[in-house]
Amino acid sequence: MAGASSPPPTPKSPKLQPPLLERAKGPSGLDKIVLRDPRGFTAEVRLYGGQVTSWKNEQGDELLFVSSKAVFKSPGAIRGGIPICFPQFGTHGNLEKHGFARNRLWLVDDNPPPLPVNSGIKTYADLILKPSEEDLKIWPHRFEFRLRVALGPKGDLFLTSRIRNTNTDGKPFSFTFAYHTYFSVSDISEVRIEGLETMDYFDNLKGKERFTEQGDALVFESEIDKVYLDTPPKIAIIDHEKKRTFVLRKDGLPDAVVWNPWERRSKTILDFGDEEYKHMLCVEPAAVEKPITLKPGEEWKGRLELSAVPSSYYSGQLDPDKVLHG
Template structure:
């Protein structure tokens, strides 16, 4: 299917994926970033900051930015690495991926530049396939080491999810797990609650997480199901009011309608030998959830979501 490339008001090239049921996704070449995902009723499922800066070299706050080759702020690299504020290209090499049947997809690539090699002297190719099908958005990242020596990296897909009211949201699937608390200098804790609810700033890296996590929005009667492979960690982030005011590219009350639940490989960096490739997988889908006795039964939501993979719970 030929790609339709359009340029936005800032001159940034983008393409729009559509599928027969009416859902759509908008992908920028800048950052290789999904900036919009709408369901068949044209409701926006991803959050975009009201003060997002759409001009390079700034990263765009919202959608699904790619964090590579690092998560966090280490060494001489930009915060969360450079992949999210570089211009990507369309990729013709999809030989190692199955054909995209019954879905609309785009393949992007980012290669190391002379400039990047100065700050991160490792030669790589980062590919990303973004596919849209009814009720589902899939991202398949692949990193190939094109260097003659091994290197390691950390990686995340940051999912800015649009929610009706942050106080009404529950995250299921992380109970009893250990997490590193970035608000407490990465101290390690164990999740005691039967679901993660948000009533203040949160910035946690949950470890050894299941392949499936449910984000339940009571008010919208909607559940996001996040399914992931080869990204064992999950980050849960919301800046809350004080941090939101301190972030120049986030509106003061934007924190109320967003929640980030990320697919990530952070605690144990991925190591690639020369010419070796790592492949991840993330699938976001939505299911409508109804109240039962005032509470959702998330176990049924997770069980009722058919998948060839068993549910880890």
């Protein structure tokens, strides 16, 4: 019909962005929080243990190792990801190995104290752990442990721990600590670590005897369980086969633990596959040699930042000096 006009175009629906933060349940029924970055990076943190159990890049590649035999239920710890060792690392006194934080149920922290503003971080989750009456029987100190897990704009993973002494009896307490980080690697024989050269270390396989690292880089041919002391704030883990380098940055954590159980030890660990040692490496920012002491009201902060560079020294695309000192 003359003069008739076409109907107005139907407005396009806005493109929906995936939620940056989602609460879900894993296959075992444990609550988890899924962090998503619009570029496709993801991380998962379980309320059980306050433990990061997944960190993936934009291609969906898993960057952390979790054992195929890991048990996702109380009372044990989850084998892999980033368990939190508090209030002790190792085995001392009456406390269970590596403390109890990694096998307690954490709560979502709805009122966290402010952290320094980082305009690039949009996706994060805040958790909190306080001692139960049962915990106080084995470690008689009141505390508040606040944990923030965040994804940076380039997919970097940030963990910030803040531990405060809330004792009302005026007593200080001391603790040791580690982020027990399990990295996923192609093959342990294709991996090297730079940044720990010339460092002193305690060798747990030799009665905690003290040595000085002699090589220009760490390579792996057998079981290793060492605590490197007073280490630099940046460590590089180079995976030649995957042409990937993990860059580990830490603050408030002077030491670094390096662990791989190798073949014989692997067969004695119930929640660990016999051959899985080939595809994992633990490099753990820690405070082990000198315990941290807090008076009532005092707070300690320890921070870990992980990034994965899609290249390696082997490919000639990455300057080692820039990674370690840039």
